[in-house]
Every structure is written in structure tokens, then in C-alpha cells.
Amino acid sequence: MEIFSEYLKKDHLLSQVDARVKLGVSLFILAMVLSYKGLAFPLLILGLSLCLCIKIKMPFKAFLLRFSEPVFIALVIVLIKFLFSGKEVIFSISLPTSHFSLFTLTGHKDGLMDGLQIGSRILGAVSVVAVMGFSTPFTEFMAGLSWLKVPRGIIEISLFAYRYIFVLLEDAMVIYNAQKNRLGYSNIKRGLSSFGTLAGSLTLKAFEHSQNTTTAMLQRGYDGNIPMLKHKPFKLSEVAVSVLLIITLGVVWKI
Amino acid sequence: MKIKNSKLKVFILSLFAVHCSLFTETAYAMHISEGILPFNWALFWSLIAVPFVAWGLYKLKKLSSVDLSFKPLVGLMAAVVFIISCMPIPVPTAGTCSHPCGTGISGILLGPAISILITAVALLIQALFLAHGGLSTWGADIVSMGVVGSFAGFLTFRLLRSMKINMAVSGFMAGLLADWATYLTTSAELASGIKGDSAFMPLFWKILIAFMPTQLPLGILEGAMTAGMVTLLYKKRPDLLVRMRVLKPEEAI
Numbered sequence: 078m079e080i081f082s083e084y085l086k087k088d089h090l091l092s093q094v095d096a097r098v099k100l101g102v103s104l105f106i107l108a109m110v111l112s113y114k115g116l117a118f119p120l121l122i123l124g125l126s127l128c129l130c131i132k133i134k135m136p137f138k139a140f141l142l143r144f145s146e147p148v149f150i151a152l153v154i155v156l157i158k159f160l161f162s163g164k165e166v167i168f169s170i171s172l173p174t175s176h177f178s179l180f181t182l183t184g185h186k187d188g189l190m191d192g193l194q195i196g197s198r199i200l201g202a203v204s205v206v207a208v209m210g211f212s213t214p215f216t217e218f219m220a221g222l223s224w225l226k227v228p229r230g231i232i233e234i235s236l237f238a239y240r241y242i243f244v245l246l247e248d249a250m251v252i253y254n255a256q257k258n259r260l261g262y263s264n265i266k267r268g269l270s271s272f273g274t275l276a277g278s279l280t281l282k283a284f285e286h287s288q289n290t291t292t293a294m295l296q297r298g299y300d301g302n303i304p305m306l307k308h309k310p311f312k313l314s315e316v317a318v319s320v321l322l323i324i325t326l327g328v329v330w331k332i
Numbered sequence: 333m334k335i336k337n338s339k340l341k342v343f344i345l346s347l348f349a350v351h352c353s354l355f356t357e358t359a360y361a362m363h364i365s366e367g368i369l370p371f372n373w374a375l376f377w378s379l380i381a382v383p384f385v386a387w388g389l390y391k392l393k394k395l396s397s398v399d400l401s402f403k404p405l406v407g408l409m410a411a412v413v414f415i416i417s418c419m420p421i422p423v424p425t426a427g428t429c430s431h432p433c434g435t436g437i438s439g440i441l442l443g444p445a446i447s448i449l450i451t452a453v454a455l456l457i458q459a460l461f462l463a464h465g466g467l468s469t470w471g472a473d474i475v476s477m478g479v480v481g482s483f484a485g486f487l488t489f490r491l492l493r494s495m496k497i498n499m500a501v502s503g504f505m506a507g508l509l510a511d512w513a514t515y516l517t518t519s520a521e522l523a524s525g526i527k528g529d530s531a532f533m534p535l536f537w538k539i540l541i542a543f544m545p546t547q548l549p550l551g552i553l554e555g556a557m558t559a560g561m562v563t564l565l566y567k568k569r570p571d572l573l574v575r576m577r578v579l580k581p582e583e584a585i
Contacts, residue, residue, distance in 0.1 A: 107468055112371035119367075143463045150365045153542075154526060161538055162530045191528045195368060202367030206467055210460045218460065230389040230403075234453045237407020238414060242457070245411050269553065273560010276416055276434075277568075280441070280561060283408035284572060290408075291401035301400055 089133040091212035094315055096221040097308070102319045103209040109330045110201040116194055118330050119201030126204030135211050147203040154199070155192035163188030215239050220306035233303050241286060248282050249275065363473055364518060366459065366466025369525035377521060378471025381452075384479050388449030395446075406446055407453075413438050414454040416557075418462070432554040435477050436485030436510030437561050440503070441576050444482040451478030472525075476517035485510035485558070489578075499566050500559045507558025511551035515543065 091099065110119050130140060163185025170182045213221075219232050252275050256262065261271035291299070369377070396402040416434035434454075438447040455473050458464040465473045489506035493499075523536035565573055573579040 104467075108371060110367065111369070111374060111468055146463055147365050147367075150368070154368070157535075157538065157542065158526065158528075162528070162535065191526075195526055198370075199365055199367035202466060202468060203365070203463055206366055206459065207463065215457075215460070228385075228389050230392045230449070231385070231453060231456075233403055234392070234407045234410055234449060235456060237404055238410035238453050239457060241408050241411040242414055245408070245415055249415055269556040270560060273557045274564055276412075276437070276557055277561040277564030279412050279415065280409070280437070280565065281569060281572075283412050284405065284569070287401055287405035287408045290404045294404070295400065299400065301396060301403070 089212070091129070091133055091208070094212075095309070095311060096213050096217035097224050098311070098315050098319050099209055099213055100218065100221040100225065102323060103205050105323050106205050106326060107202055109326060110198060110205065113198070113330060114194070116197045119197040121329065122201040122326075123197070123204045126201075126208050129208045130204075130211070133208070133212055135207075139211070143207050144200075144203065147199050151196035151199045155189070155196045158192030158195065159184055159189040161188070162191065216306060220308065223305045224308055229302070232305070236303060237290075241283070241290075244286065245279055245282060249279055252278050363455070363458070363465035364469040364476075364521060364525070366463070366468055368522065369469055369472060371468075373521075373525045374468045374471065376471075377469075377475050381471040381474040381479065384445075384448045385452055385474065388445045388447075388452070391443070391445040392449060406442070406450060409438055409442060409446075410450040410453040413450055414457055417454060417458070418464075432507075432550070432557055433477050433481050433511055433514055435481035435514065436489075436507040436554065436558050437503075439482035439485035439510065440489045440506055440558070440562065440578060441565075441573075444479075444486045447482035447486070448474065448478040451482065472521045476514050476521060480517045481510045481514040484513035500563050503562035504555040504559035506555075508551045508555030510558075511554040512547070515547040515551070516540070519543065 106122060110122055113119060160182060165186040167184040167186050167189070168182075169184075172180055172182060209218075216236070219235055223229070223232050256271045256275065260267070262268040392403070392406060413434040416437075417431050435447060435451050438450050442450070452470070452474050455465050455470060455477065459466045459470060459473075485506040488509045489502050492502035492505055497505075519536055519539045523532055523539050527535050566579070570579060570583075574581050574583075
């Protein structure tokens, strides 16, 4: 969970860029990666994003956390497509032996190409969102979404949720440690019971916090709506560079 | 003796997938990862999700105009769902860890409309900061976890309670079916997204079988967790369950 705040550096080339510009560019690139038929463009975006990750000083641990799951999923999909999908057979192996065969593993060339295409798309898309996530504070990102006319309800609930994740996580850790010290997770049955109690206690805490928060907010003039960050005017240089970047990538995408 | 049995192949692949998963700390099979769905499918699932999210927003506006503490409550429930769905639970048959969805319980407590909204928010934060799910697959994940999971949990719980089945069993079945329904929908979304020129159904079955070793026991774990949560709330704060119309006032005594 430390991935939220501790890894967010504030002194790199993307930290001062307007969140709306970063969001807009990321969404354009994401759409291009998803609609591209082939390997080259997603891999180019992956390469560029990895360079940016180094440039914005993304810690190696955070990088591993962020990419381990997508890489695993990409590998599984490549395997599924390679072994179970396609028409052009590359190899066919009878297992355990060719004389006594229980099943046959068949590799397909077109399946492999399809799998690699999906795999590259996953890594390209994940890298774009990773760069944006690591260079934009949550509140600025929400302000960007509000500018994009994402419904206010979603943004307000997200801000409440984001604020209280840390509070509830702390509560959860206290309860979990107390349960663990009393052998609450010593076997599967007790572990399940303890986990249910933990989750229930968190729900009760959420109710208590919501009542206290509302009381505190009402005393400070809360009328049912949270004020959003006010946007500064766009910087011409940022917009120009972004448009140029999108046009250049658009040309590469078209080729 | 040559047996060409595709199910056997899938079984071997699933074993491989399980072994691969040992190298990662947790297996987040319920979320469809960023980039898996091509543009047209990502757009399709997003369009399916839009009316449900709009319904959730309508309910939120209506209820928060009556009770100002409702928005903070929904935000905090989203934080709870987020934390629950980030907690690794050991899956004995797979030898790995996975995580519950938490949408069954939010469906039971706040109803499917608000639960869909809560799921959408939890998924957005997870996609941005933890690479679980993604922005392009947000719509698909909302449909599988939010819409199907919440409805399955809510309807199962209400149906069983109307048949006078006790709280723990109703909670268990709601959690179990919410999890399995999510898993089924995710498999269908995944198969439709990656099938390319291949037929849909064979790939759907392969994906379903490949994730079975993790997801079947996980559903049972989620059921147990939901039962534990509902029972705790029933014992400690029955008044809350009455306020949320999970219990009738006479049942709370």
C-alpha cells in the first residue's frame, strides 16, 4: 500500500506538468495501443515509458510491484494462445512418451503471434498508466477527471475512499496483529473466522468514521458537495509539446 | 494409446499456471488487466457499464440529499472494499494467495446500485496505483465485479432470507455466488477479448478451467468471509442492518 504516497517523487520533469495534459496524452496513447494490430507500436510505447520511469526515478521495488502481475498475465495469455489457438502447427509432442501418449501438446505459429500481440498490448498499456500514476498526485488526477466531466459523484466518493483507505488500513493492521498474537490465523478454520471478523470490524469502523466525518464536515460548512481543485490556465508550451507528441505517435501508429 | 483430450491439455496448462503464480506474491485473477481487451471490446463493456453506474449515481444523489452522511459512508465502504480486495488469502489447493472481491457484502449492505458505484471507485484506485485492472478495462471490470457480483450477492441473500434461512448461511451463499458469478463473467469477457479469429466457446471453457484451481476454493473463502461479516454485524450492530433494510425491525430483537 506504500505504493500510494511514498514513491511519488516531486522533483522530476513530469511533476510540474498539468494533470489534465498528462491524462489527455495518456488516454490518446492508450487508445492507440489498444487499437494497434501488431507488436511494434505497443513495444515502442513500452520502451518510451520505461525510459520515462527511469527518468522520473521510479524505485525498482515499485516498478517490480507494478509490472509483476501484468507480465505474469501476459505470459499466461501467450501460452494459452500458443497451445490452444491457431491453425499453423509448429510442433506436436506426445506426452509422457511417443509410445505411450496420454495427451498431445501442440504449438501454433499464428496462435503464438496473436498471443505476443496481446502480451505486448498489455505491457504497453500498463506502462502508460504506470507513468501517469507515478507522476500525478491523486487529488490532481481527480481534478483532471472533473475537468473531463466525469460525474461529480464518482470523484467525491473516490476522494472520500482515498482519504480513508489509510485510516482503515491502520485500523485493519491493529485488528490483524491482535488476532495474530492470539493465534487467530493458526489454521484455516480459525483464519477464515478471524478474517470475517476483521472485515466485519472494518465495516463497523467505516460506519463510525462516516458519522464522525460528517459531523466534523458539517461544522466546517459542508453542504453535501466537496469543493474541487481550481484549475490554472493551460500552459501553451505543455499543450504544444503534447499535441506534437500525439501527432508523432499517431504517424508511427499509422505506419 | 493416443488420447487427444483437450481437457487434459487444459489441466496441464492450469497446473503450469498455478506453478507460475508461485513466483508472484498474489494472483489477481478477478481483474482484467490493462491492455488485454482490444479497443472495440473495451468500449463495448464500458458502454454496458455506463447505465449501471448512472443508476448508482442517481441513487447516491437521491439518498445523500436526505442524509448528508451518506456520501462519506459510501466513500468509506469503497475504502473497505478496496482494502478487502487487496488482502491476500491463502488458497490451499493452488499453493498460492488470492483475494476476495468484497462486492457481495457491499451488495448485501447497500444494495446493488450503490455497490456498483463502490466497485467502480475501488477499481479506479486499484487501476491507477496498483495495476490491478486498468483504465481501458474499467468498464469490463465494473460489469463483472460490480454489476454481476453485486446483483448475485444481493439477490442470493434476499432470496435465502425470504426463505427464512439463517444469516450465516445466507451470507455464505451470497459471498460464494457473487465470487463465482464474477469469475464466470470475467472468463466470458476475457475469452471475447482475446479470441481473435477463433471460436468463443472453446476458449471460454479453457479459460474457465485454467483458473478453476484458484477461483473455486476462493469462492468458498469469500463465502466464509461474507458469512463472518454479516454475523458480526448482526451480533454487534443489528440497528445498522435494520437501517440499511437488510433486516426487518422485528428480526433485530
